[in-house]
Amino acid sequence: MSALSYDAESDLRDRRRAVRELGAALRELTEAAVSTEVDTETLVEAAEQVRALVPALSSARRERGQPATADDGRRPRRLYNPAAGPGNPIAPPMRVEIVDGIAIGTCTLGLAYEGPPSYVHGGISALLLDQILGHAHAANGKPGMTVKLSLRYRRPVPLTTPLRIVGRVVRLDGRWTNSVATISTADDPGTVLVEAEGAFVVPNSEQNKRLFGELERIV
């Protein structure tokens, strides 16, 4: 992909910042909405006010299969990824860094991610683990799609507590990779709360064409 001009690069940076700001604001509003105990009338008013904001954003929309202009394809991290994208209010606010090929995520989850009272929903733990495995695979040059994911829930994962999510590749074999990941609290990283084993595959060119058409890429 050719380099962008200085102006285009600067515009893209501004746009990406605005996308992250909107994502952060919506994440804050979501957390307020699921934990609010204000009276019913205020809830009804809030719903109307939220709906009133939709048309301005909907006046120009991409459709399924169109990449977002804020994602220029040269940066591996997609802003709207539902597991770690800062522009997507659904995404847990997970920050990911790669250290020696190992993907390390950190986040603290609020009531929006609650399953059993005061603990993280098991499916949200799965979402975090699948995502961190994806980062580990990509960091090892094998960005792929999940084929198998096995999860073992050893202890409940607490809400409102800094978490540490670690993923590492254990085997590379052509287009296939195997990997393991864990969730623990940041304070007690040695005690595994949930662990995962994953098998991912990089689609071959025929699969890429069939699945993604003109996009022909999965990240």
Add this chain to the structure above:
Amino acid sequence: MSALSYDAESDLRDRRRAVRELGAALRELTEAAVSTEVDTETLVEAAEQVRALVPALSSARRERGQPATADDGRRPRRLYNPAAGPGNPIAPPMRVEIVDGIAIGTCTLGLAYEGPPSYVHGGISALLLDQILGHAHAANGKPGMTVKLSLRYRRPVPLTTPLRIVGRVVRLDGRWTNSVATISTADDPGTVLVEAEGAFVVPNSEQNKRLFGELERIV
């Protein structure tokens, strides 16, 4: 739990309706935000407008460990559940019904749930499957917590396509249950896209007390 008076029951019904409305409005705004292609200035304005709505909802909040007043404990379905709660904008808009002890979910997912371009994120499929297994277990009198979840991704799950998620219990053994679940499109329910095997356990009274304290219940 004692029956509510007519007025209290009517107030609760109104509150639950308002919670669902706010959830639906936020879900719509989230989908608009992740698919918008409006100019950067409009994104910045939208972020400010969203932030301006937070204080009204935040003026009274529950904390971790406090159940929502909109969930009265007599209805099994929690409004803020992040996998299927209509009051939680994170939750895929999955409707679940129980037919002969089998949990059947239906939903259509937008760009907010995108993993590989134009397909559902693998972790979101895991979230749906974990949730439908929970419904199947609860329908068989064993509301439990996930201990194991094994997922096999056979084909990518398309966005903007009506999906069918089916979960059933295959073995009941005291506090333990085993179950299986699948995701397919509504149009082609015989072709499995993702399948799951789960093992759940109902906490014993000592575990309930340790995990949930005074709440002493998991649903």
